[in-house]
Amino acid sequence: MIFGYPLLSVVIWLPIIFGALVLATGNDRNAPLARWIALLGALLGLLVALPLYNGFNRMTSAMQFVELKPWISMFNVHYHLGIDGISILLILLNCFFTLVVVIAGWQVIEKRVAQYMASFLIMSGLINGVFAALDAVLFYVFWEAMLIPMFIIIGVWGGPNRVYAALKFFLYTLLGSLLMLVALLYLYFKSGSFNILDYYQLPLSMNAQILIFIAFFMAFAVKVPMFPVHTWLPDAHVEAPTGGSVILAAIMLKVGAYGFIRFSMPIAPDASHELAWVMIALSLIAVVYIGLVALTQADMKKLVAYSSISHMGFVTLGLFLFNAYGMEGALLQMISHGFVAGALFLCIGVLYDRVHSRQIVDYGGVANTMPVFAAFFMLFAMANSGLPGTSGFVGEFMVLLGAVKVNFWYAFAAATTMVFGAAYTLWMYKRVIFGPVANDHVKHLRDIGGREKLVMLSLAIAVLLMGLYPLPLSEIMHASVNDLLVHLARSKI
Amino acid sequence: MSYIATLLPAYAEIFLLVMIGVILIADLFMPGYTRTVTYLLAQLTLLGCSLITVGTHTEGIAHLFNGMFVDDLMSDVLKLLTYLAVSMMLVYSRSYLMVRGLFTGEFLGLTLLATLGMMVMISASNFVVLYIGLEIQALSLYAMVALQRDSAVASESAMKYFVLGAMASGFLLYGMSMIYGGTGSLDIHAISAAIEHGQANTTLLVFGLAFLVAGLAFKLGVAPFHMWVPDVYHGAPTAMTLLIGSAPKLAAFAFVMRILVESLQPLMIHWSGMLMVLAVLSMAIGNITAIAQTNIKRMFAYSTIAHMGFMLVGVLSGTLDGYGGAMFYAIAYVLMTLGGFGMIMLLSREGFEADKIDDFKGLNQRSPWLAFMMLILMFSMAGVPPTIGFYAKFSVLSAAVQTGHITLVVMAVLFSLIGAFYYLRIVKLMYFDAPESHEKLYLQPDTALLVSINSLAILLIGILPNALMTVCAASVQQSLLLH
Numbered sequence: 001m002i003f004g005y006p007l008l009s010v011v012i013w014l015p016i017i018f019g020a021l022v023l024a025t026g027n028d029r030n031a032p033l034a035r036w037i038a039l040l041g042a043l044l045g046l047l048v049a050l051p052l053y054n055g056f057n058r059m060t061s062a063m064q065f066v067e068l069k070p071w072i073s074m075f076n077v078h079y080h081l082g083i084d085g086i087s088i089l090l091i092l093l094n095c096f097f098t099l100v101v102v103i104a105g106w107q108v109i110e111k112r113v114a115q116y117m118a119s120f121l122i123m124s125g126l127i128n129g130v131f132a133a134l135d136a137v138l139f140y141v142f143w144e145a146m147l148i149p150m151f152i153i154i155g156v157w158g159g160p161n162r163v164y165a166a167l168k169f170f171l172y173t174l175l176g177s178l179l180m181l182v183a184l185l186y187l188y189f190k191s192g193s194f195n196i197l198d199y200y201q202l203p204l205s206m207n208a209q210i211l212i213f214i215a216f217f218m219a220f221a222v223k224v225p226m227f228p229v230h231t232w233l234p235d236a237h238v239e240a241p242t243g244g245s246v247i248l249a250a251i252m253l254k255v256g257a258y259g260f261i262r263f264s265m266p267i268a269p270d271a272s273h274e275l276a277w278v279m280i281a282l283s284l285i286a287v288v289y290i291g292l293v294a295l296t297q298a299d300m301k302k303l304v305a306y307s308s309i310s311h312m313g314f315v316t317l318g319l320f321l322f323n324a325y326g327m328e329g330a331l332l333q334m335i336s337h338g339f340v341a342g343a344l345f346l347c348i349g350v351l352y353d354r355v356h357s358r359q360i361v362d363y364g365g366v367a368n369t370m371p372v373f374a375a376f377f378m379l380f381a382m383a384n385s386g387l388p389g390t391s392g393f394v395g396e397f398m399v400l401l402g403a404v405k406v407n408f409w410y411a412f413a414a415a416t417t418m419v420f421g422a423a424y425t426l427w428m429y430k431r432v433i434f435g436p437v438a439n440d441h442v443k444h445l446r447d448i449g450g451r452e453k454l455v456m457l458s459l460a461i462a463v464l465l466m467g468l469y470p471l472p473l474s475e476i477m478h479a480s481v482n483d484l485l486v487h488l489a490r491s492k493i
Numbered sequence: 494m495s496y497i498a499t500l501l502p503a504y505a506e507i508f509l510l511v512m513i514g515v516i517l518i519a520d521l522f523m524p525g526y527t528r529t530v531t532y533l534l535a536q537l538t539l540l541g542c543s544l545i546t547v548g549t550h551t552e553g554i555a556h557l558f559n560g561m562f563v564d565d566l567m568s569d570v571l572k573l574l575t576y577l578a579v580s581m582m583l584v585y586s587r588s589y590l591m592v593r594g595l596f597t598g599e600f601l602g603l604t605l606l607a608t609l610g611m612m613v614m615i616s617a618s619n620f621v622v623l624y625i626g627l628e629i630q631a632l633s634l635y636a637m638v639a640l641q642r643d644s645a646v647a648s649e650s651a652m653k654y655f656v657l658g659a660m661a662s663g664f665l666l667y668g669m670s671m672i673y674g675g676t677g678s679l680d681i682h683a684i685s686a687a688i689e690h691g692q693a694n695t696t697l698l699v700f701g702l703a704f705l706v707a708g709l710a711f712k713l714g715v716a717p718f719h720m721w722v723p724d725v726y727h728g729a730p731t732a733m734t735l736l737i738g739s740a741p742k743l744a745a746f747a748f749v750m751r752i753l754v755e756s757l758q759p760l761m762i763h764w765s766g767m768l769m770v771l772a773v774l775s776m777a778i779g780n781i782t783a784i785a786q787t788n789i790k791r792m793f794a795y796s797t798i799a800h801m802g803f804m805l806v807g808v809l810s811g812t813l814d815g816y817g818g819a820m821f822y823a824i825a826y827v828l829m830t831l832g833g834f835g836m837i838m839l840l841s842r843e844g845f846e847a848d849k850i851d852d853f854k855g856l857n858q859r860s861p862w863l864a865f866m867m868l869i870l871m872f873s874m875a876g877v878p879p880t881i882g883f884y885a886k887f888s889v890l891s892a893a894v895q896t897g898h899i900t901l902v903v904m905a906v907l908f909s910l911i912g913a914f915y916y917l918r919i920v921k922l923m924y925f926d927a928p929e930s931h932e933k934l935y936l937q938p939d940t941a942l943l944v945s946i947n948s949l950a951i952l953l954i955g956i957l958p959n960a961l962m963t964v965c966a967a968s969v970q971q972s973l974l975l976h
Contacts, residue, residue, distance in 0.1 A: 026861070072962065151920070162925065167921065182903060
């Protein structure tokens with residue numbers, strides 16, 4: 001531990017404590033107080049996470065900032081935290097987006113403000129826990145617990161069909177998680193510990209590996225989400241409030257991909273190789289087919305939701321190519337998609353707050369009344385279609401490079417996204433933003449205010465910076481990626 | 494050593510019996526609406542029992558009455574939790590019963606008598622003593638369900654409870670007589686020794702075992718012997734439902750342990766198969782049927798069936814970890830049931846039972862704190878961390894995985910997924926729906942406080958489960974390895 005205090009614990013528990021504080025402000029009479037405490041909590045949450053970046057040793061793939069204390073001695077469970085070059089980026093992304101969401105929900109949320117803000121803060125801490133946990137039970141606890149605030153967020157502040165979406169979201173995810181629990185219990189009896197890092201060394205027969213891989217697949221594929229278990233995502237996104245959509249797209253989906261990296265691949269490397277074709281096929285279906293589905297959407301949020309599935313297909317494709325380009329490309333794509341999809345949902349939220357419609361046909365000519373907004377939206381739309389110079393390009397390009405090395409046709413199929421992605425994003429952009437002013441609603445739109453500008457600007461900077469100079473990111477993940485590839489190359493049978 | 498001193502291990506039971514007499518007599522002279530004196534006396538009695546149980550605790554195992562009565566760590570732990578559960582039940586039900594005119598001396602007397610029955614069951618080391626304990630408990634409970642004599646529903650459910658309970662007792666007695674015929678003893682350790690030495694006819698034993706398991710299944714309320722559970726839970730006044738649903742499950746767990754594990758361990762290959770059928774059926778019927786319920790008491794009844802099935806998964810894995818896990822499960826279940834029914838009684842008032850699930854609609858808008866407490870309870874019952882319900886499922890499942898029952902575990906997991914749906918529905922009603930009435934909630938402060946403590950305990954043990962798990966494991970270990 002470089003610092004005198006348990007840094008990761010602070011990163012996890014500080015937002016949760018602030019969440020409880022916000023909750024304690026009670027009913028909506030104290031809404032301003034709740035907002036300010038939430039802002040303070042989110043800001044502090046981001047600030048305490050920054051030392052992770054500064055103090056991180058980029059040379060090693062070993063876990064850093066490790067905390068290890070006995071927790072449930074009956075089952076040899078430890079409170080074991082630590083991060084590597086992969087999880088640190090996701091934690092920082094999460095802390096950043098918590099701040100974004102708190103600011104974005106500042107005025108929009110009018111009923112039960114304290115509960116809204118508290119849900120996000122608590123969820124932020126729990127997600128940090130997911131990324132930092134090195135003990136399987138600890139991981140599982142954070143993993144499941146984060147469903148509860150999300151369930152509440154979708155169900156309470158969501159759209160008209162929110163109950164259906166919330167239940168679908170919860171039950172889908174729970175099914176996968178429970179099967180993962182069975183796999184974890186099995187691994188516990190094989191290895192006698194719940195330490196995830198111990199599992200990496202554990203020899204397992206092919207059959208066992210395949211069953212474990214399938215159980216993990218059920219848990220993580222639902223979260224990513226991969227075709228064909230993706231159907232909860234459009235429902236959840238459409239019904240969730242803007243903040244919920246942003247966190248879902250930017251963070252929650254990454255948790256699934258992170259699971260593949262932390263569990264499936266290093267614990268069951270032989271099964272990963274054996275079943276890579278399935279993963280690649282499902283990823284390509286997601287990229288191509290879901291990309292086409294996105295093209296036909298009339299609802300903006302649904303369109304971005306399908307676009308998310310398609311982009312996450314790139315992530316899983318990159319992971320299961322088993323080479324450095326694919327892996328690093330997948331990770332960069334995860335981060336980039338976090339920024340871009342989060343930003344797009346915020347843009348849609350901006351429009352929705354004013355017009356209360358997500359239908360593309362209800363808009364047209366928004367550029368005439370909201371020029372600043374249109375400019376930001378343009379940048380994010382371009383990033384979503386993978387324009388060079390934006391973050392969207394870097395990850396996709398690297399994954400494509402990795403794919404070419406493995407099989408030309410993989411790359412060919414995946415590259416169609418460059419066309420479809422541009423088609424659905426820009427077509428939507430054209431219909432919403434350009435053209436003559438469509439109706440009175442659009443005519444009376446006011447442009448984004450200072451608070452919204454601040455959020456958009458910070459995201460725009462992130463998208464551009466990452467597109468132009470991704471080196472700091474790939475540098476930090478480099479050692480861990482190589483280590484993962486070494487684990488993948490070594491047979492455990 | 495005087496004779497009185499040799500009775501040390503049974504002091505708590507003797508004290509309780511004396512106090513029941515005192516309370517019943519005191520009640521004659523101090524009638525009245527609130528019964529403050531006798532109520533406090535009953536609470537003090539339970540406190541006294543806990544002090545005695547703690548005070549008479551010894552490191553080893555103490556036997557009494559020619560080995561018919563045993564005092565070990567498991568019995569002490571289960572008894573203490575029984576006192577706790579009964580005492581909480583009294584707090585929860587006091588005002589509920591008062592406004593319904595049911596807070597009578599008989600109620601207090603019968604509650605304590607049922608407690609005595611449970612204590613005897615927990616400490617029994619002989620089939621006859623087990624049976625006596627069971628009957629003391631069961632007869633008190635039959636009478637309690639019927640206490641609301643003007644209510645047709647309550648009388649009907651008392652009748653059902655009595656008839657089916659009597660039949661189950663008959664099964665048990667028949668099974669016990671078979672085992673006695675086979676082994677020539679009623680002492681649980683003598684029986685296990687006789688079977689191990691191969692002195693008994695296996696056909697006869699398995700025949701008796703089948704009846705014992707059927708009787709146990711009746712008492713636990715696991716499918717396909719569960720028919721009485723929903724009707725009794727629904728029909729009885731909520732306070733009685735709470736008593737039936739909570740502490741007796743601890744006694745029933747002890748019963749299962751003493752009969753199946755301590756005395757019939759050599760027949761495990763036979764009974765673990767039977768329990769597996771019961772467990773799977775219970776989890777299936779309980780979880781699926783609960784979805785269709787509109788009355789929350791009936792829903793809890795079916796959820797109990799499912800929970801008991803889950804507990805049996807731990808027992809049938811047949812390892813110390815499994816028994817410890819099942820004990821942890823029983824304790825977790827009792828805590829959750831207390832909270833759940835406590836919440837129903839808290840929201841009820843004169844002339845109004847909060848027992849429709851729609852009564853929970855919009856609770857978050859009427860009382861965010863109570864909604865949050867109920868949220869914890871529901872997620873705990875669904876087995877979502879960080880609550881005690883998760884570790885209950887976790888410890889049971891881990892034992893089953895260890896013994897290679899992977900198919901069973903996957904089934905258990907799938908059924909608990911189905912179960913999650915109806916618990917989530919309550920959360921949905923509380924948080925997502927608008928309230929049906931905006932009437933102010935009149936909350937009894939003592940009940941509200943205890944419900945909060947109860948729910949927070951579920952969360953707290955969920956975050957730090959190690960202590961309770963260790964206690965459970967140690968109790969089971971001592972009872973089984975050291976006798």
